[in-house]
Amino acid sequence: MHTMQQWPDGNQIAQIAAFAAVAEQGSFTKAATALGRDATVLSRRVQSLERRLGVRLLTRTTRHVALTEAGAAFLTRSQAICAALMDAEEEATTYGSGEPRGTLRLALPATFGRMWIAPYLSEFMAAHPRVSIDVSYSNRFVDLVAEGFDVAVRLGELADSRLVARRIAPRRRLLCAAPSFLDRNGEPARPEDLARAPCLVFTGLASHPNWTFVNSKGERVTVRAQGPLVSDDAEALVHAAVQGVGIMLSTDWLVGRELAAGTLVPVLAEWLPHDDGAIYAVVPSNRLLPAKTRAFIDWIAGRFSPAVPWREA
Numbered sequence: 238m239h240t241m242q243q244w245p246d247g248n249q250i251a252q253i254a255a256f257a258a259v260a261e262q263g264s265f266t267k268a269a270t271a272l273g274r275d276a277t278v279l280s281r282r283v284q285s286l287e288r289r290l291g292v293r294l295l296t297r298t299t300r301h302v303a304l305t306e307a308g309a310a311f312l313t314r315s316q317a318i319c320a321a322l323m324d325a326e327e328e329a330t331t332y333g334s335g336e337p338r339g340t341l342r343l344a345l346p347a348t349f350g351r352m353w354i355a356p357y358l359s360e361f362m363a364a365h366p367r368v369s370i371d372v373s374y375s376n377r378f379v380d381l382v383a384e385g386f387d388v389a390v391r392l393g394e395l396a397d398s399r400l401v402a403r404r405i406a407p408r409r410r411l412l413c414a415a416p417s418f419l420d421r422n423g424e425p426a427r428p429e430d431l432a433r434a435p436c437l438v439f440t441g442l443a444s445h446p447n448w449t450f451v452n453s454k455g456e457r458v459t460v461r462a463q464g465p466l467v468s469d470d471a472e473a474l475v476h477a478a479v480q481g482v483g484i485m486l487s488t489d490w491l492v493g494r495e496l497a498a499g500t501l502v503p504v505l506a507e508w509l510p511h512d513d514g515a516i517y518a519v520v521p522s523n524r525l526l527p528a529k530t531r532a533f534i535d536w537i538a539g540r541f542s543p544a545v546p547w548r549e550a
Contacts, residue, residue, distance in 0.1 A: 248285075250322070255282035256294060257315040260304055337529040338367035344379045344389035345372060348471055349516075353490060353546060354390065354537070361536050368529045376441065381521045387530045390537070392488075393443070393514035402517040403534055406541035409489050410510035413501040417481040425484070428458040428508050435483035436464035437474040448486050450508040457511070462486065475501075486510060493547030516541070 258268040259279060269276040287294055294308035304312060345354055351374060358370060373379070373386070381389055381400065395402050412431075425431055428450040438446060449459045464483045468474055471491055478485040478492075479500045485492075495501040518534045520526065540546075 249289075252282045252286035252289070253315050253318060255279040256286055256308075257312060257319055259283060259295065259302060260308065260312045260315075263302055265302065336367055337365045337527075337532040339527065339529050340369050340371055341388070341529045341533055342386045343370060343372045343533070344381070344384075344386045345374050346390060346392055347374045347376050349392060349490060350374045350390065357540060360540075361533065364536070365529070365532055368532070381519070387520070387527070388533055389519045391517045391519050393512075395517060395519070400519045400521060401523045402519045403538065404515050405518050405534075405538045406516040406545050408512075408514060408516055410486060410512045411489060411492075411506070412484055412486055412504040412508075412510065413478060413492055413496065414484045414504050415479055415481040415500060416502055418478075418483065419502070419504070421481070425505060428460050428505060431462060431484065432460045434464070436462040437477050437483045437485040438462045438464060438467040439471050439474055439486065440467060440469045441471065442486070449511040450505070451511050452508050458508070490516075490545070490547040 255268070255272075255274075255278075258272055259265055262268040262271060265276040265279050268274075269279055272279070283295065290307075290311075292307045293305050294311055296303045296305060350372070355372075355374075358372075362368065362370065378391075379386055379389060381387075390405075391402070392408065422434070425434055428448070431448065440446075442448075446462050447459050448462050449457065451457050466474065466477050466482060471487070474485055475487065475492055475495065477483065478487075479495060484504055485501075489496075492501050496503070518537055520530060520534070
């Protein structure tokens with residue numbers, strides 16, 4: 238039957254460290270000076286260790302301390318334990334403040350992650366060769382702590398106040414359509430016209446099926462979108478929009494390449510779809526972040542600054 242590893246507590250470690258120091262220095266006084274402790278404290282710790290083990294480790298005279306046979310054997314093991322603890326502490330410190338290292342677990346939005354992060358991850362890995370990356374591409378909001386993720390990239394508004402977020406890029410929503418669609422159907426004059434127009438409807442929108450618009454005068458209009466294609470796959474809707482099937486409510490990062498190529502053009506540009514969101518890198522806490530996590534957040538923020546790549550496209 239498997240039993241849980243029994244780890245020494247703080248008192249046991251302190252007793253072992255006191256014994257090793259006294260044995261190496263050959264004196265309680267010299268060991269106390271080396272450790273910055275009182276000699277009586279070290280004496281009590283060694284006595285407690287001997288009582289716990291049921292064997293004398295040191296013979297004491299007024300001028301000298303000597304190891305017993307059991308003490309000599311225990312010292313060899315104690316020195317290995319102390320060295321291993323120091324090595325473990327030094328190694329752990331490097332994860333926090335040294336060169337980024339270890340496995341970085343990322344949770345990325347499926348479409349955005351594939352389009353605007355995946356193509357550039359090789360740059361991050363080349364800059365940080367001791368970091369390996371484990372990526373999950375999903376539109377599901379993962380539980381960073383419970384599922385063991387280091388960083389998540391989130392789009393839109395952040396509802397979970399327990400998380401620590403860094404805004405890494407802006408985003409904006411817009412209406413767009415193919416020039417061929419507008420040639421056949423004309424361009425809507427006001428948002429209300431969309432209620433009678435063929436729309437391409439994304440079911441992942443929080444307000445689905447409603448689209449809300451605000452103009453520079455503060456006027457606010459909400460319409461119920463409907464049309465020939467409804468989907469939870471935004472990329473499929475983009476393809477349909479390019480083919481002239483209907484008008485799409487999208488985000489600039491999703492259709493930046495099509496806008497640059499002219500296969501899609503903005504519609505009702507003076508009416509901006511209401512959106513308070515942005516693109517964020519999210520961590521469970523900003524206390525004692527591993528170096529790998531800090532490095533990734535700094536890298537991705539720099540990747541989207543000063544200009545986001547979808548607008549450069």
